[in-house]
Amino acid sequence: MSFDLATAPPRLDQAGSVRPSWRVLVRWETALVFIFVGALFFGASESPHFMTRTDVFFIGLNMGEIAIMALPLTLIVMTGEIDLSVAAMLGLSSTLLGYLYQNHWPIWLAMAAVLVIGAVGGAFNGFLVTKLGLPSIAVTIGTLALFRGIAEIVLGAKSVVNFPTKFTNIGVKPIPHTELSYSAGIFIVLAVVYGVVLHATPAGRSMIAIGLQSEAAFFAGIRVKRIKFVLYTLSGVVCAFAGILWTYRLSSSRYDNGLGLELDVVAIVLFGGVSIFGGRGSIFGVVIAVLVFGSLKEALTLMNISAQAQNIVTGGLLLISVILPNVADSLRRVRARAGLRA
Amino acid sequence: MTAMSTAPRAAMKIGRAESLLRVRELGIGIAIVIVFGLTTLKNPAFAHALSVQQLLTGASLIALLAVGETLVIITRNVDLSVGSVLGFSAYIVGDVFVHHPHTPPIVGFMVGIVVGAVFGAINGLITTFMRVPSLVVTLATLYIIRGLDAMVVNGKQIDPSSVPKAFQIVGNRTIFGVPWLAIIVAVVVAITGYAMRSFRASRDIYAIGSNPEAAALAGVPIGKRVFTAFLISGSLAGLAGALFLSEVATVDATGGTGYELLVVAAVVVGGVAIFGGSGTVLGAALGALLLNTINQSLGALKLSSFWDQAVAGGLLLAAIAFDRGLGLRIAKRMKSARGEHRVV
Numbered sequence: 293m294s295f296d297l298a299t300a301p302p303r304l305d306q307a308g309s310v311r312p313s314w315r316v317l318v319r320w321e322t323a324l325v326f327i328f329v330g331a332l333f334f335g336a337s338e339s340p341h342f343m344t345r346t347d348v349f350f351i352g353l354n355m356g357e358i359a360i361m362a363l364p365l366t367l368i369v370m371t372g373e374i375d376l377s378v379a380a381m382l383g384l385s386s387t388l389l390g391y392l393y394q395n396h397w398p399i400w401l402a403m404a405a406v407l408v409i410g411a412v413g414g415a416f417n418g419f420l421v422t423k424l425g426l427p428s429i430a431v432t433i434g435t436l437a438l439f440r441g442i443a444e445i446v447l448g449a450k451s452v453v454n455f456p457t458k459f460t461n462i463g464v465k466p467i468p469h470t471e472l473s474y475s476a477g478i479f480i481v482l483a484v485v486y487g488v489v490l491h492a493t494p495a496g497r498s499m500i501a502i503g504l505q506s507e508a509a510f511f512a513g514i515r516v517k518r519i520k521f522v523l524y525t526l527s528g529v530v531c532a533f534a535g536i537l538w539t540y541r542l543s544s545s546r547y548d549n550g551l552g553l554e555l556d557v558v559a560i561v562l563f564g565g566v567s568i569f570g571g572r573g574s575i576f577g578v579v580i581a582v583l584v585f586g587s588l589k590e591a592l593t594l595m596n597i598s599a600q601a602q603n604i605v606t607g608g609l610l611l612i613s614v615i616l617p618n619v620a621d622s623l624r625r626v627r628a629r630a631g632l633r634a
Numbered sequence: 635m636t637a638m639s640t641a642p643r644a645a646m647k648i649g650r651a652e653s654l655l656r657v658r659e660l661g662i663g664i665a666i667v668i669v670f671g672l673t674t675l676k677n678p679a680f681a682h683a684l685s686v687q688q689l690l691t692g693a694s695l696i697a698l699l700a701v702g703e704t705l706v707i708i709t710r711n712v713d714l715s716v717g718s719v720l721g722f723s724a725y726i727v728g729d730v731f732v733h734h735p736h737t738p739p740i741v742g743f744m745v746g747i748v749v750g751a752v753f754g755a756i757n758g759l760i761t762t763f764m765r766v767p768s769l770v771v772t773l774a775t776l777y778i779i780r781g782l783d784a785m786v787v788n789g790k791q792i793d794p795s796s797v798p799k800a801f802q803i804v805g806n807r808t809i810f811g812v813p814w815l816a817i818i819v820a821v822v823v824a825i826t827g828y829a830m831r832s833f834r835a836s837r838d839i840y841a842i843g844s845n846p847e848a849a850a851l852a853g854v855p856i857g858k859r860v861f862t863a864f865l866i867s868g869s870l871a872g873l874a875g876a877l878f879l880s881e882v883a884t885v886d887a888t889g890g891t892g893y894e895l896l897v898v899a900a901v902v903v904g905g906v907a908i909f910g911g912s913g914t915v916l917g918a919a920l921g922a923l924l925l926n927t928i929n930q931s932l933g934a935l936k937l938s939s940f941w942d943q944a945v946a947g948g949l950l951l952a953a954i955a956f957d958r959g960l961g962l963r964i965a966k967r968m969k970s971a972r973g974e975h976r977v978v
Binding site for chain 2: 374420424425426427429430431433434435436437438439440441442444445448449547552555558559562568598600601602603604606607608610611614615618619
């Protein structure tokens with residue numbers, strides 16, 4: 293993290309070299325690993341079915357689409373922006389897939405068309421944010437309503453079912469010889485790709501730089517707008533893809549598929565240690581956050597706690613993950629001030 | 635959005651048409667009249683008293699929520715939890731009537747306001763004390779409150795028979811042809827609108843939104859003011875919950891779901907800058923009325939009722955794009971004006 297040294301003047305805790313041994317312990321990702329282990333113990337103590345072979349499959353099944361959508365959102369949040377329209381795009385994609393299939397499009401063509409629509413929707417977000425310079429919060433709240441609204445217009449209260457079995461099988465069968473659902477497998481592959489891109493390529497470095505200091509990045513020759521535009525388009529495509537998976541898993545296409553899922557996606561990204569102000573975070577953290585969420589939700593489900601009530605836990609984790617760093621920050625500042633005085 | 639504070643000087647060089655455009659309330663008023671007029675041409679029943687009353691009633695709750703939301707957004711924050719607060723408060727008020735059937739209606743409304751105030755205070759405390767972005771805080775409380783609601787409701791619902799008739803009057807009757815709901819909202823808009831123009835504390839709110847650092851240096855108690863904005867937003871959402879119950883007389887765990895989108899859309903369409911510092915509660919309330927007028931006119935034109943969300947989203951995007959364009963034009967003009975002799 294060479295950027296830390298260069299770009300964190302307001303922080304008074306550059307004593308990292310003095311006490312490196314325990315610094316690694318206070319990294320958020322490390323804490324997450326402990327939380328994950330805690331969640332595993334919690335789940336195991338609550339139910340004998342927790343983390344059995346089929347249970348692992350169901351966790352992967354339940355988390356797959358959410359986890360996949362969290363990856364492009366991680367990059368967007370890294371650059372200091374946000375995309376709240378992810379779940380609406382999933383719903384729109386699911387709706388269109390059903391609508392096209394119902395109108396006798398070949399299924400592969402319908403899927404390709406849905407991905408293109410995803411790219412268009414994402415590019416629309418990107419256009420409004422980069423070319424018109426509008427705040428991404430407002431833009432994506434607007435497109436959240438717009439995408440979901442279009443989905444509602446297309447299918448209304450109807451739903452489309454009876455997709456080909458070879459596709460809907462992804463909702464009942466794991467990848468052969470494993471307990472992983474197909475969506476979880478896809479997530480793992482994508483996570484590796486995203487991790488490499490974010491942490492080991494110039495493009496990833498540029499994203500971090502944009503998040504830390506957008507103007508400085510611009511003057512350093514980074515194409516800030518182009519990168520953001522590409523990220524939004526990418527997010528649209530990936531969310532449309534998640535919509536396809538969602539449709540096949542439930543074997544049902546409805547306009548309200550994935551309603552309200554943006555909370556889970558945003559919560560996972562922030563809980564994974566990605567700073568809402570951009571520039572800080574890692575794909576590894578997000579992956580662990582997915583594991584924590586998946587196992588916690590599964591434990592709660594096994595305890596017969598309703599999905600609505602589970603939202604309390606999701607919301608609570610989201611709150612904790614933004615409050616804790618701030619508390620830690622002010623503690624550190626207090627300590628640093630005391631250190632200066634001495 | 636510093637356009638407002640510098641407007642008087644720039645206004646001298648700006649054409650009359652454009653300065654009228656910048657009085658957003660007027661623009662929205664005209665838009666409402668146009669939509670209303672065109673729809674009436676196609677379907678004369680749209681102008682019947684009953685239909686107009688529906689326009690007002692349908693917009694009332696969103697307008698009420700939009701008033702509180704306006705205060706919050708002017709401080710550069712956002713409150714996404716209003717829909718959940720409305721639903722929770724509606725159920726609690728109903729629950730009070732179930733257990734104490736002889737509760738006077740006014741107490742019902744007080745209960746609603748108190749419930750809302752508690753949640754508003756929680757949002758405000760976390761945002762100001764913990765210095766956490768309100769977007770994240772209220773996104774979280776949106777779901778937490780909805781989850782609490784689901785636990786409290788536990789699959790039950792409030793039946794119309796348990797809501798006193800006297801309480802239902804407020805949500806359903808009219809006085810001289812004007813719905814009670816609309817009158818209540820108009821009173822709230824008038825009081826808040828006056829306060830936002832005239833009180834020092836409310837001018838502080840604008841100052842915070844325009845430039846937080848400058849406001850802090852000028853001695854504005856930022857935390858206190860932002861907290862108050864959230865408190866008012868929560869209280870109004872609580873009141874809206876009680877009014878919701880008095881209008882429909884039944885509520886389950888889903889009351890008010892998704893309202894936050896309509897509210898934010900109404901506020902932004904009403905000319906409140908999403909980055910704070912400018913806007914009026916009257917504009918926001920008119921924004922809510924415009925959204926509802928468009929929705930009802932789609933119904934009157936026999937278009938599907940599924941258009942609500944898409945229209946709200948589209949209008950929201952159009953409004954922020956429009957504001958941005960206007961802001962850029964003003965900034966450009968002021969830049970070029972600075973080069974010439976200043977004639978002030």
